Each structure stands twice: as structure tokens, then as C-alpha cells.
Amino acid sequence: MKIEEIKDKKIAVLLSGGVDSSVVVWEFARLGLHPDCYYIKIGPEEAEAWDCSSEEDLEMATAVCRRFECKLEVIDCHKEYWGQVTKYTMDKVKAGFTPNPDVMCNRLIKFGAFYEKKGYEYDLIATGHYAQTKWIDGKKWLCTSPDPVKDQTDFLAQIYDWQLQKAIFPIGHYEKNEVREIAEREHLINAKRKDSQGICFLGNIDYNEYVRRYLGENAGEIIELETGKKIGEHKGLWFHTIGQRKGLGLGGGPWFVIKKDVEKNILYVSHGYDPETAYKRKFKVCDLHWLTVSPSELEDSNGIILQNGCCSSFKHTLIPITFKIRHTPEYHQGYLEVLSEEGHLVEGSEALIHAQKKIHGVAPGQFCVIYDEEHERCFGSGEITV
Numbered sequence: 492m493k494i495e496e497i498k499d500k501k502i503a504v505l506l507s508g509g510v511d512s513s514v515v516v517w518e519f520a521r522l523g524l525h526p527d528c529y530y531i532k533i534g535p536e537e538a539e540a541w542d543c544s545s546e547e548d549l550e551m552a553t554a555v556c557r558r559f560e561c562k563l564e565v566i567d568c569h570k571e572y573w574g575q576v577t578k579y580t581m582d583k584v585k586a587g588f589t590p591n592p593d594v595m596c597n598r599l600i601k602f603g604a605f606y607e608k609k610g611y612e613y614d615l616i617a618t619g620h621y622a623q624t625k626w627i628d629g630k631k632w633l634c635t636s637p638d639p640v641k642d643q644t645d646f647l648a649q650i651y652d653w654q655l656q657k658a659i660f661p662i663g664h665y666e667k668n669e670v671r672e673i674a675e676r677e678h679l680i681n682a683k684r685k686d687s688q689g690i691c692f693l694g695n696i697d698y699n700e701y702v703r704r705y706l707g708e709n710a711g712e713i714i715e716l717e718t719g720k721k722i723g724e725h726k727g728l729w730f731h732t733i734g735q736r737k738g739l740g741l742g743g744g745p746w747f748v749i750k751k752d753v754e755k756n757i758l759y760v761s762h763g764y765d766p767e768t769a770y771k772r773k774f775k776v777c778d779l780h781w782l783t784v785s786p787s788e789l790e791d792s793n794g795i796i797l798q799n800g801c802c803s804s805f806k807h808t809l810i811p812i813t814f815k816i817r818h819t820p821e822y823h824q825g826y827l828e829v830l831s832e833e834g835h836l837v838e839g840s841e842a843l844i845h846a847q848k849k850i851h852g853v854a855p856g857q858f859c860v861i862y863d864e865e866h867e868r869c870f871g872s873g874e875i876t877v
Contacts, residue, residue: 494522496659497519497522497524497615497659500614500615501612501613501614501615502519502524502526502527502613502614502615502616502617502659503526503527503528503529503609503610503612503613503615503616503617504516504519504526504527504528504529504561504616504617504618505528505529505530505531505601505605505616505617505618505619506528506529506530506552506555506556506563507530507531507548507552507619508530508547508548508549508550508551508552508555508681509548509551509619509681509684509686510670510671510674510679510681510682510684510686511619511620511621511662511670512552512618512619513551513552513555513619513674513679513680513681514619514662514665514670514673514674514679515617515618515619515661515662516528516555516556516559516561517559517673517674517677517679518661518662519559519617519661520559520560520561525559525560525561526561526617527561527562527564527613528552528555528556528561528562528563528564529563529564529565529566529605529609530548530549530552530563530564530565530566531565531566531568531600531601531605532545532549532565532566532567532568532569533545533568533569533572533573533600549565551680551681551684554680555679555680555681558680564609566605566608566609568600568604568605568608571599571600571603571604572596572599572600572604575595575599575600575603575604576592576595576596576599576600577592577705579592579595579599580592580595580701580702581702581705581706583856584702584706584729585706585729586753586856587728587729587751587753587855587856588854588855588856589732589733589854589855589856589857590856591646591857591858593646594645594646594648594649594858594872595649597646597647597649597650598649598650598651598654601616601618602616602650602651602654602657602658603654606654606657610657613657614657615657615658615659616657616658616659617658617659617660617661618658618659618660619660619662620643620646620647620660620663621636621638621641621642621643621660621662621663621665621667622634622635622636622642622643622644622647622660622663623635623636623660623663623664624655624658624659624660624663625868627868630783630784631655631656631783632782632783632868632869633647633648633655633658633782633783633868633869634867634868634869635862635866635867635868635869636663636664636665636666637664637665637666638665638666638667639820640667640820641666641667642820644860644862644869645815645818645858645860645869645872646818647869648780648782648858648860648861648869648871648872649780649858649871649872650782652781652782652783655782655783699730702727702729702730703727703730706727706729707727708726708727709726709727709728709729709756710724710725710726710727711724711725711727711728711755711756711757711758712724712725712756712757712758713725713739713741713757713758713759713760714757714758714759714760715759715760715761715762716749716750716759716760716761716768717761717762717768722741722746722760723739723740723741725739725758728751728753728756728758731748731751731758732748732852732854733748733749733750733751733852733853733854733855734747734748734769734851734852734853734854735747735748735852736748739760741760743762744762745762745763745764746760746761746762747760747761747762747763747766747768747769747852748760749761749766749768749769769851769852770849770850770851771846771849771850771853772845772846772848772849772850773843773844773845773846774843774844774853774859774875774876775830775841775842775843775844775875775876775877776841776842776843776844776859776873776874776875776876777841777873777874777876778839778873778874779836779837779838779839779840779841779842779871779872779873780838780839780871780872780873781836781838781870781871782869782870782871783868783870784870785836785837785838785870785871786810786812786827786836786861786863786870787808787810787829787836788836808828808829809826809827809828809829809845810826810827810828810829810836811824811825811826811864812824812825812826812827812861812862812863812864812870813825813861813862813863813864813865813866814827814844814859814860814861814862815859815860815862816850816852816853816854816857816858816859816860816875817852817857822862822866823846823847823848823850824846824847824848824864825844825845825846825847826844826845827842827843827844827845827861828842828843828844828845829842830842830843841873841876842873844859853875854875855874855875855876855877856874856875857874857875858872858873858874858875859872859873859874859875860872861873
């Protein structure tokens, strides 16, 4: 975090009660700054629905703000979360897709609903994400963290450009162990607190319980793809994702989820340690969303090598990229094929992803997050489609 970037700026910090956002407050305090802090309250629709950790979170956030002499205010985004993020999630899983609530939470809540309620009063909104922003050729880019395991650019790849302009990630240049070391050295109250493993804002709520609460169960057949033989039953297609191995309740494994037939309520699986049906080398993405500029816009200015061909009325442009299809430390190498008559990647367009190596568990509904060849700059993302 450079002092030039924050000098004379009015800054809001989104404080969760965890160690990461607490070190964000410390980062400002060591520079002599005392930004306004906000705890976003979500919580389940009924207080008794789940044993949520929000009360402890707020206590931790309050203690951190008291120590560093920062104002803390609770912002209620309950209605927005359950009306937007939960609706998105349940609509997708009912349709047989694999959504990512955390991705949409950043767009719709942290940098969306909060902005509408309070964030518009501030020049910058700081969070504890493991990501960086860099100014390159006069443009602000979302860039990866040096910690490949904790990097969260994939969770931020759906925010809007105007939201990126407001965003600042003060701990994004650290690795997780460094953040822990700072917290312990500075004797922060939550220095040894474990990271949340649940859905964004919802503590340690199990994902299947989250889905069951709204969609219930809908039993159907599990069929072996190659033989058409029924080998078991599932409790609902929405409890399973493409590529899943564990939790199927089938003997004689391993078994892998290969596809879903939503209309017939059938879950198809393949048997074996490495079934070819579990892999893809090429898949389509839709509703492409760009954070700063699309990769094709860098063709002239940054010398990206384009491979052009012609097929029917379409100009096919292959752009070398790296990408992720889930939250893992690994980046896949491949090409982005433009599917448009103009040969350019416009907002909302479609494209084909060509992976250099076959990839396990490509699931419709997941976000394919697109980076440059060095996986430093995040271009944006698109939803994987059938």
C-alpha cells in the first residue's frame, strides 16, 4: 500500500472480525491513519436457523477498532444478501449449475449494497482480500497476490470496473504466514483465530445445509454413464457438482460425477481412478465480464500474439492466457478463442477456452477466471456454459 495512493483520501474499511481485515486496520494505523470501519451484517433469515459466528465476529471487530481508535458502524445488508446472492445461488443450483456465492457476494454486497448504503461517501473501500491493484499505462488493474494458495483475485473477477476503481487491498502484497506473524507480533486479539471455511459472511455453515434449507431434497437415480446401469440414488442434483468424487455414498469406487440431466433428475457418474469422461480440453464461456480492458484490446499496445483464421463469417482470434475454473493455487495455460463477427471480446460476449492440457471437473455455472500469460493481471471472467 503506497502512501501516495491513500494520501488525502477518505477511506472505509470493511472489517469482518477475522485476522486479515484486522491487519488491514493495523496497516493504516502504522501510517497514522484512523479510517472509518464497517461491519456488514448478514446472518440467516431466522436467528435460530444456524449457529452463526456473527456475534463473535462483531466482538472481535469492536476490539480492533477500539485499540486503533477507529469508528465502527454496523451496516445491515441482510435483505440484499438473501434477496440477491441467495437467489442467484438457488436459481443456479436448481438449473443444474455450479454457482459461486462468494464471487457474487463481492459484486453485489461488499462493493454493491455497502456502496449504496454508505460506501458512496468514501474515495476508497479497503478489504482484507489477498489481491493487489496496480496502475499500468494509466489504468487500474486487479493483480494477483504473491501467495498462490490464498490469492483471491478469482473471487473478485466479477466486480465492476467502477468498483475496482474504489477498491484497495492493503494486505494483498503479503503472504498469509506474514499476516499471521504481524497479528501475533502486534498482539491482535484474533491473531490465532482460524480462517472461516464457510460461505462468505455466513460463518461455518455447510454448503449442503445452505442449499437444503431453501430447496429441500428431490431424490433421483444415479446412473453409470458408460453402461446406463442404475447404481444408486441421490437426494437432489443440487447437492452434487461435476467432477465430485466424495460424498456420493456409492460402494466399489472411486466414482466421479460426470453430468446431470435436470429434466429427468438423473445424476450420471463414471467409475475408475482416471475416467476420460471426467476431463475436457475445450469449453465455452458466456457473459464475459472485463475488469479493466479485454485481452483483445491489448493487441496493439502490448504486443499480444494473435493467431487469426477464418471460418464462415466469423473471424477467429486465439489469445494466449492463463485461467482458473475453481479456487486453487494452480493456473491452467491455454487460449481464449473469440466468438464474434468482429473478432473482438466485448462485454457479455461468448468465447471458447482451449486448455493446453485436459482439465478435470469443468462444471457449467462455475466462473472461468482469465489472466495474462504470467497470471499477474486478472482480465475478468465468464460463466462456463454447456
